[in-house]
Amino acid sequence: MKLIITIISDADNEPVSQALITDGFRVTRISSTGGFLRRGQSTLMIGVTDEKVDAAIQVIRDSLTPLADPSIKRATLFVLNVEDFSQI
Amino acid sequence: MVDDHLLETALTTVLAFGAFLIAEELHVSGVLAVVVAGLVNGNIGPRGMSPTTHILVTSFWEYAAFVSNSIIFLLIGLEIDPTRLFTISGLEPILLAILAVLMARAVIIYGLSWISKDIPNRWRHVMFWGGLRGAISLILALSLPKLGTWTTDLQNMAFAVVLYTILVQGFTMGPMVRRMRLTERSEMQEEYERRHARAVAAQAAYDHLKAMCQQGLFSAHTWDLLSPLLKEHSEQLAEAVKEVMLVDPSVEAEELDTARREALRAQRSALIGLLSDGVISEEIYSQLARGIDIQLARSQENWIGLIKEKVLEPLPITQLMAAIVQVQDVENAIAALNEAGLSVTRLLSSGGFLGRRNVTLLIGFAEGQEEQIVQALAESCRRRVEYLASPIEGMPFNLPPSTPVTVGGATLFTLAVEHYEVF
Numbered sequence: 340m341k342l343i344i345t346i347i348s349d350a351d352n353e354p355v356s357q358a359l360i361t362d363g364f365r366v367t368r369i370s371s372t373g374g375f376l377r378r379g380q381s382t383l384m385i386g387v388t389d390e391k392v393d394a395a396i397q398v399i400r401d402s403l404t405p406l407a408d409p410s411i412k413r414a415t416l417f418v419l420n421v422e423d424f425s426q427i
Numbered sequence: 428m429v430d431d432h433l434l435e436t437a438l439t440t441v442l443a444f445g446a447f448l449i450a451e452e453l454h455v456s457g458v459l460a461v462v463v464a465g466l467v468n469g470n471i472g473p474r475g476m477s478p479t480t481h482i483l484v485t486s487f488w489e490y491a492a493f494v495s496n497s498i499i500f501l502l503i504g505l506e507i508d509p510t511r512l513f514t515i516s517g518l519e520p521i522l523l524a525i526l527a528v529l530m531a532r533a534v535i536i537y538g539l540s541w542i543s544k545d546i547p548n549r550w551r552h553v554m555f556w557g558g559l560r561g562a563i564s565l566i567l568a569l570s571l572p573k574l575g576t577w578t579t580d581l582q583n584m585a586f587a588v589v590l591y592t593i594l595v596q597g598f599t600m601g602p603m604v605r606r607m608r609l610t611e612r613s614e615m616q617e618e619y620e621r622r623h624a625r626a627v628a629a630q631a632a633y634d635h636l637k638a639m640c641q642q643g644l645f646s647a648h649t650w651d652l653l654s655p656l657l658k659e660h661s662e663q664l665a666e667a668v669k670e671v672m673l674v675d676p677s678v679e680a681e682e683l684d685t686a687r688r689e690a691l692r693a694q695r696s697a698l699i700g701l702l703s704d705g706v707i708s709e710e711i712y713s714q715l716a717r718g719i720d721i722q723l724a725r726s727q728e729n730w731i732g733l734i735k736e737k738v739l740e741p742l743p744i745t746q747l748m749a750a751i752v753q754v755q756d757v758e759n760a761i762a763a764l765n766e767a768g769l770s771v772t773r774l775l776s777s778g779g780f781l782g783r784r785n786v787t788l789l790i791g792f793a794e795g796q797e798e799q800i801v802q803a804l805a806e807s808c809r810r811r812v813e814y815l816a817s818p819i820e821g822m823p824f825n826l827p828p829s830t831p832v833t834v835g836g837a838t839l840f841t842l843a844v845e846h847y848e849v850f
Contacts, residue, residue, distance in 0.1 A: 341845065344747070344789070346772050371789075373772035382772060382789070392846070400850055415772075417747045417791060418846035 340421040341392050343385040346373070347414045351403050352381040358402035359385060364395055392418060432483040435476060439484060442468055458567050478720035479713070499562045502569055507586050508579070517583060524584035525591050532558040549607040556603055559592045560585075615675035622671055626664035633657040688723065695719050718758050742793035744847040748800060750788045751776065751838040752808050757786045759807035760837070764790065767803050791847065801839065808837040 347355055352368060359366050369382040387395050396416060403413045442464050450460030473481050511517050536555045540546055546554075568585035571578050636657065640650040672679040695716060702712040752760050757773065764771050772789040792800060812831045 346789070369774050371772050371774045373770065380772060382774060396848065403850075412849045414848075414850055415791065416846075416848040416850075417744070417844045419747065419842050420845055 340424040341387055341389055342419045342421050343383075343387060343392065343395055344417045344419065345383045345385070345399055345414055346371070346416075347381055347383065347399075347403065349379040349381055351413060352383075354402045354404065355383065355399055358398050359383075359395065362394070362398050364391075364398070386421065386424065430477050430480055432480040435480050436484050436487050439468060439472070439488065456567070458563065458570060462563060477717065478724040479717050481724070482720055496562050499565050499569070503565045503582070503586050506569065506579075506582050508583075511579070512583050512587065520580055520584050521587040524588050528558070528560070528588050528592075553600075553604060553607055556596055557600060559597055560589045561593070564589055615671060615678055616681075619668065619671040619675070619678045622664065622667045626661065626668050629657070629661040629664050633661050691719050691723050695723075714755070721759070722762060742796075744791040745794050745844055746792055746797065747842045747844050748788075748790045748792065748797070749840045749842070750790065750800075750804055751778075751785055752788060752804065753837075754784050754786060756808040756837070757788075760788065760804055763803035763807045764788075764800065767796075767799050769796070769800065791844065797841065804837045804839070810836040 345355075349370075356366050356368060364385050364387060367384040369384065371380050371382045373380050385395055396418075399414060399416070406413065443461050446460045446464035447457040450457040472484075476484065512521070532555055536551055536558075540551055564585050568582045571581060633654070636645070636650065636653060639645050640647065672682070698707070698712055698715055698719070701707045702709065707715075750760070761771050761773070769790055769792060774787040774789065776785055776787045777783065778785050790800060810833055812833055814831055
């Protein structure tokens with residue numbers, strides 16, 4: 340089990356969350372701020388099984404709204420190992 | 428440690444007057460004593476002041492200097508007799524005085540510069556020519572006791588020297604510095620200014636025509652014809668400005684720093700407005716204003732450089748830290764982390780025990796940066812004791828004795844990142 344923490348802009352929250360849910364991932368959204376000028380951001384926490392990590396990252400990548408300037412970063416992504424996972 | 432801006436301002440005032448009185452008592456020059464006291468205080472005094480106090484004390488003295496400068500020039504104007512000043516017999520001592528001042532300056536600058544040999548000659552010429560006289564010379568002349576015509580002569584000489592240095596030396600200083608090539612403005616800076624000015628002008632033209640058209644001074648037809656052209660022109664120029672900024676990071680850094688300072692000043696005056704409207708309490712105001720002053724006092728060109736470096740060669744992020752810090756400390760903590768070149772995401776959260784609002788900061792960092800982060804957080808997140816009111820059992824009435832609770836500091840969790848990506 341892995342935990343993906345991804346930080347995206349508020350504008351991207353809707354499409355990314357929708358795309359992830361459509362593909363069967365569970366998403367928890369935390370509203371957050373950061374970066375230059377403290378813009379609004381969304382932090383998404385996604386728990387996935389080991390083999391689905393790449394698929395989830397691909398979904399996020401595809402659902403981000405494309406920008407004209409490719410040098411501007413739209414998402415920061417951390418993948419952490421989960422020692423124990425249970426749902427009750 | 429006392430930190431009160433009124434007290435500090437009062438103390439500096441007492442120092443000025445005290446130095447004068449003591450010197451007069453000892454039959455030495457009071458004016459020079461005040462100058463020395465000011466020099467010492469200006470160089471050593473601010474070390475112990477908080478930024479807020481420093482700013483307030485400085486602005487008080489700026490005002491005082493402005494007022495006393497005006498009064499001194501007014502006083503000398505009252506003392507000077509222009510008919511005497513510009514006669515042949517009056518001109519001779521004046522020329523002598525100017526010559527003496529120039530020679531003394533030359534002896535001091537060129538004669539003493541062997542102490543520090545690495546001052547280039549061109550700088551020495553500028554230092555020699557830059558000896559402008561002002562209020563101190565005038566006040567020394569004005570404070571002379573009236574003992575005969577030589578007092579008036581001395582005052583005339585002082586006034587003429589001041590006038591000469593301000594009019595002749597002051598006005599020729601600019602061309603001289605340029606001739607000595609001491610201000611080397613980078614080509615990029617000039618290019619940026621040129622493009623920026625053009626872009627602003629083009630935008631102004633567009634806005635002006637738009638307003639005229641909206642007022643009905645132009646037909647819509649003309650506007651439809653012209654507006655795409657003007658808009659394109661203005662956009663191209665804006666693009667050109669952006670290009671210079673990307674080519675020369677120092678130009679970008681300069682403008683970013685100006686923008687940052689303007690933003691901080693705007694924040695500060697908004698806080699003053701809130702305070703005078705009674706929206707926020709004095710306590711909150713001073714707390715917030717202190718934070719802004721600390722940031723204003725700090726040169727931030729550094730972090731722009733750091734961010735640049737980070738974008739150019741990103742370090743492999745291998746760890747993620749979740750730092751839980753108190754709301755009051757967040758701004759300082761983020762400023763400290765940004766200065767270390769780390770970007771931070773903040774999440775609002777609340778603590779368990781006291782149920783206080785706190786903030787969880789997510790910080791991705793590379794191997795070996797942990798110590799730096801812990802250091803930055805330790806400096807910005809103070810531990811402090813707060814008092815919690817809780818009723819004691821068995822008390823006949825609710826007397827709230829306060830229980831000391833240590834709050835603040837930061838709680839840090841570091842997790843290993845298996846995979847990191849930015850896109």
